[in-house]
Amino acid sequence: MNDESTQRYQTRMQKKKAVVDARIAQANESRGVLILLKGAGKGKSSSAFGTLARTLGHGYQAAVVQFIKGRRETGEYLFFRDHPALEWHIMGHGFTWETQDQAQDKAAAEAAWAVTERLLQDERYRLLILDEMSYMLKYGHLSVERVVQALQQRPKTQNVMITGRTMAQPLQAIADTISDVGDERHAFRGGVKAQAGIEY
Amino acid sequence: MNDESTQRYQTRMQKKKAVVDARIAQANESRGVLILLKGAGKGKSSSAFGTLARTLGHGYQAAVVQFIKGRRETGEYLFFRDHPALEWHIMGHGFTWETQDQAQDKAAAEAAWAVTERLLQDERYRLLILDEMSYMLKYGHLSVERVVQALQQRPKTQNVMITGRTMAQPLQAIADTISDVGDERHAFRGGVKAQAGIEY
Structure with a gap:
């Protein structure tokens, strides 16, 4: 990693943190x-x-x-x-x-x-x-x-x-x-049998 | 419930059972x-x-x-x-x-x-x-x-x-x-704080 990409990564994450922190501050009801x-x-x-x-x-x-x-x-x-x-x-x-x-x-x-x-x-x-x-x-x-x-x-x-x-x-x-929860793919349709531990 | 609706219900469920059973029969790989x-x-x-x-x-x-x-x-x-x-x-x-x-x-x-x-x-x-x-x-x-x-x-x-x-x-x-998993609504956006037992 060079200094420029390190700097970009840090800037990206700082922006993300600002957004996340603002959202957390807004949600203050407990129920x-x-x-x-x-x-x-x-x-x-x-x-x-x-x-x-x-x-x-x-x-x-x-x-x-x-x-x-x-x-x-x-x-x-x-x-x-x-x-x-x-x-x-x-x-x-x-x-x-x-x-x-x-x-x-x-x-x-x-x-x-x-x-x-x-x-x-x-x-x-x-x-x-x-x-x-x-x-x-x-x-x-x-x-x-x-x-x-x-x-x-x-x-x-x-x-x-x-x-x-x-x-x-x-x-x-x-x-x-x-x-x-959208069903994009399911192993069952691919021929895999329902198994203990996964389906039930 | 009259007899007609009882009959319709049974027919509907019999059809559903046939579909489910056929699918189960097709999926036989174990992995x-x-x-x-x-x-x-x-x-x-x-x-x-x-x-x-x-x-x-x-x-x-x-x-x-x-x-x-x-x-x-x-x-x-x-x-x-x-x-x-x-x-x-x-x-x-x-x-x-x-x-x-x-x-x-x-x-x-x-x-x-x-x-x-x-x-x-x-x-x-x-x-x-x-x-x-x-x-x-x-x-x-x-x-x-x-x-x-x-x-x-x-x-x-x-x-x-x-x-x-x-x-x-x-x-x-x-x-x-x-x-x-689509996010249709989230309590967080409605102002409800993240709570122990639900979010973490």
Whole structure:
């Protein structure tokens, strides 16, 4: 590296620092947020579980409600289930395309929502993960007004993450953070089988 | 629900099941994959750490190399650091816009890559997470050819996840899965301060 490129690098980074510092100074409100992880790409539920580790790592309590029960024992469940600051509810009774029974699916959604409403009223939980909850709205198993109301009335310090491919507009309207995970490529379409530790 | 809507629901789900089953039947190769998590949206590193929990939950060994050391003690580090099947390396010495020193940044990248090369030759590690590694290529601290070669020569069962906003084209060319996490909204821009358990 010559002196000129070193100087350029330093100038570039000084500018970047000024921008970053200004942004940090502007964001000064402390409160729980609603985060939506949508889109067809890989990484939505795993992002929620990474955030769960992050929250537990700081000594907070958390809870997970899984609205679709796919496989019996996922790696994340095996890993987290014995953590003392965590409640984990596997609700639902299978992928909807496996069960093909609307009444049963709706009853399962109601049961999962009853658990969720209790958690949404308890400020001891710093983070709630509502995994695959968006499908309950897509298929009309839950009323979006009821869901929005319960989310809006939750404790001020509580963070909520909801995952699922599509997100109802009223949910998006009240969200603080929305990440849209695009599926640019997936190993599955390249012929690679779903594997323990990566897909489940 | 009347009989007609019940019937429609069942038909819809039967069609979905047929599509899902056909796709599953086609994907029958078993091997480690390279997953890239790029884009400006929230959820890339957290997705990698969720996958880490998933991999550890199935009893596999894993390793993390963090190429940019931001905060000293993140929630994920506090949470995972004592796990017996995990190696965690916090390399780098700060955000580049804080250090503003190119020679020091390059030396830190080299040291992190030396650790990574060792891990990429060791089949005991089922999953490697190279967190924020893409910046090393963006700023020219590492050679992309060297990175690509080491990734291609890794053990067949090893999964690798790389996170970062931008991804060099040669990395994208050899990836099995690419998720592009779009930043549709972020609480930070809404004035909410970064908080323990969510951002770090």
